[in-house]
Amino acid sequence: MSASVFPRLEPHLPSVSKPIQYVGGELNSTVKEWDCGADTELGETVRWALMYPDAYEVGLPNQGVQILYEVLNERDWIVAERTYAVWPDMEAVMRSGDALGPIPQFTVDAHRSVRDFDVFGLSFSTELGYTNMLNALDLAGIPLHAVDRGAEDPVVLAGGHAAFNPEPIADFIDAAVLGDGEEVVLAISEVVREWKLQGRPAGEMASGREELLRRLAVTGNIYVPRFYDVSYGDDGAITAVVPNRPGIPHRVTKHTLMDLDAWPYPAKPLVPLAETVHERFSVEIFRGCTRGCRFCQAGMITRPVRERSIETIGAMVENGIRKSGFEEVGLLSLSSADHTEIGEVAADLADRYEGTNVSLSLPSTRVDAFNITLANEFSRNGRRSGLTFAPEGGSERMRKVINKMVTEEDLIRTVATAYSHGWRQVKLYFMVGLPTEELEDVLQVATLAKAVIAKGREVTGRNDIRCTVSIGGFVPKPHTPFQWAAQLDVETTDDRLKQLRDVVRDDKRFGRAIGFRYHDGKPGIIEGLLSRGDRRVGRVIEAVWRDGGRFDGWSEHFSYDRWIAATESGLAGTGVDLAWFTTRERGYEETLPWDHLDSGLDKDWLWADWEDALAVADGSSDVEVEDCRWTPCYDCGVCPEMNTEIQIGPTGRRLLPLAVV
DSSP: OOOOOHHHHGGGGGGSSSGGGGTOOOBTOOOOOTTGGGGSSSOOOEEEEEEESSOHHHHTTOHHHHHHHHHHHTSTTEEEEEEEOOOHHHHHHHHHOBTTBOOOOBOTTTOOBGGGSSEEEEEOSSGGGHHHHHHHHHHHTOOSSGGGOOTTSOEEEEESGGGGSOGGGTTTOSEEEOBOOHHHHHHHHHHHHHHHHTTSOOBTTBOHHHHHHHHHHTTSSEEOGGGEEEEEOTTSOEEEEEESSTTOOSSEEOBOOOOGGGOOOOSSOOBOSSOOSOOSEEEEOEEOOOSOOTTOHHHHHTOSOEEOOHHHHHHHHHHHHHHHOOSEEEEESSSGGGSTTHHHHHHHHHHHHTTSSOEEEOOSBOGGGOOHHHHHHHTTTSOOOOEEEEEESSSHHHHHHTTOOOOHHHHHHHHHHHHHTTOOEEEEEEEESOTTOOHHHHHHHHHHHHHHHHHHHHHHOOSOOEEEEEEEEOOOOTTSGGGGSOOOOHHHHHHHHHHHHHHHHTOTTTGGGEEEEEOOHHHHHHHHHHHSOOGGGHHHHHHHHHTTOOOTTSTTTOOHHHHHHHHHHHTTTTTOOHHHHHTOOOOTTSBOTTTTEEOSOOHHHHHHHHHHHHHHHTTSOOOOOOOTTTSOOOOOSHHHHHTOOOBOOOOOOOOOOOOOO
16 A cells, blocks of 8 residues: 655645646546555556656646556556656755655655556656656655666666666666557556566566566567667777677567557546646647758657547537537648648637637648638637748758758738738747758848748738747757758857847847747757667766756756756766767767667658758759659658558548537
């Protein structure tokens, strides 16, 4: 039995910021009996502690964790609870503790100690959450290094997009899951239950804990780092990653969920007690993207495209509103306007909820997928917020390099339509530091923004037209054509951003109409280290955490100097350094840290696409990779490798109206 730590926690809540985030009891949350499986046929319970390693306000809306929380708790023999990163003031309280000792990392559902669970599952959407993971492990009393854990410690399991290269945290996790989690967490639970029913047996060459990990690893979908040895050459590069015991697969494959209609989650969305970053109910209308943007890891690793039907979308929206009380519904995917029936979805949902308080929204929209009819449907209830478009590259040359085939004329025509139909605010998102980029490509962002403002003033006859330019630094990611690219160094990144800012601000005619938001190059270069690092980077992460590193995804908590110091000490004597992992271009023959982790993408196809990008950059080619939803297959490898297929409409069906109360 795991006792609640809330009686120990409650006296301290008035002394910490936002105490409501530690209380739990949200609408639709679940608290189950610790031994709920005792009354089932097999009489055994499997317990999960799920964590999004960030603050409550960021972690609670995370749909991935919400879905797994619900899927697991639907089984009468599984307990699943949630935990989030605690702020420094609460960390101090927990470490100081009381007469019973330190207060451990706890779940917000029943305030049980995370160490008491069978599986501690963490979902990483960004690598900058790694220090929060180490802090949670330490607060929980779980040994930091996987090799030091015993049979009573939970299996520390990583998932999410960052898990497609978990090597930097290989020393700290027991296992990683690649791909969609809905089915695989249930399969893991079955393995854990069987192992517990058998008395936590040891294997012929392993402890009981290692036997459990072996059973997970032999499935081929779960990566257990300790079962693989990594060797390095004199130049610092990896020479081989090989299994170190019989039966362990040489490559671990991602899991792909087919038929999203069969998994309409979340069906009971969590309603936060404290303000969060997203106050809405979100429905994922399809998963995957085949637009082929060369920088986009999410689009590459989530292939193929799998759409939800219009009926399922409608049912999920209606159920979510009824169960949560949210008044905004976000229709989410990597490119929501690309759903084959998005026009029908928008029109039918707008019809259904016209005259109510329910509003519909789309995330960032591709310029070439936007149309005013669609936009008007989503703003029919009178809520007309700004529109966001992501050209990504400032110049047309750069957009061709990254395979974002949007011309300046396309963008101007789209924003002119928006401004002429009543919109006054447009946000444009770009990246700096893309492969082959020059200063002139970056300065073209200012030219484009000014043209947008000029066109808006022309078509409306008004001067209150606004355009916000938001710029992020490009970070090369594994399993993309740009995984071999050199990352732009901090100094050059900051210089280009400064020159762009000055060009915008110095223009008296347009400067005040253009908002300019950007981050300097320092967090990006550290993210680059963590994105493409190998196991040697683990000692850097640990050094940063031991020096006080927490919440590195937050600008006010991120310390570049701390990371640089840790990099210099952690990588001393290895023959590699920060630049080796970040600003160095790789070659085809180099073994990459994630080459033994199979996303389905053929390495030769990725390399050919990288070469195509370089050829486009120097003008020797004008090749465009089109969307394989509508064109012949481009042989990326995913469908035959993963035994999957693209699942899209149109279905020809429509939503029936509902009597909305």
